[in-house]
Amino acid sequence: MISQDTIQQIISRVDILDIVGAYVNLKKRGANYLGLCPFHNEKSPSFTVSPTKEIYKCFGCGRSGNSISFLMDLEKYSYVEA
Secondary structure (H helix, E strand, O other), X not given: OOOHHHHHHHHHHOOHHHHHHOOOOOEEEOOEEXXXXXXXXXXXXXXXXXXXXXXXXXXXXXXXXXXXXXXXXXXXXXXOOO
């Protein structure tokens, strides 16, 4: 099993903007970035990425998480693969 300490080190070293930005066209809005959600079909952006908190949240479908859960949800990776 992967220790919680190792997971926190990985999350802190990976930039969530690099991960999510490979799949979503993000535009800066204040301190956060906004784009169209890759998890559901939408016409106006409701998908927000916070680089300071290293999290994402879609206010349309409710999906949220960090860079690991983003890859798990979008690419259907296992926890270890992500």
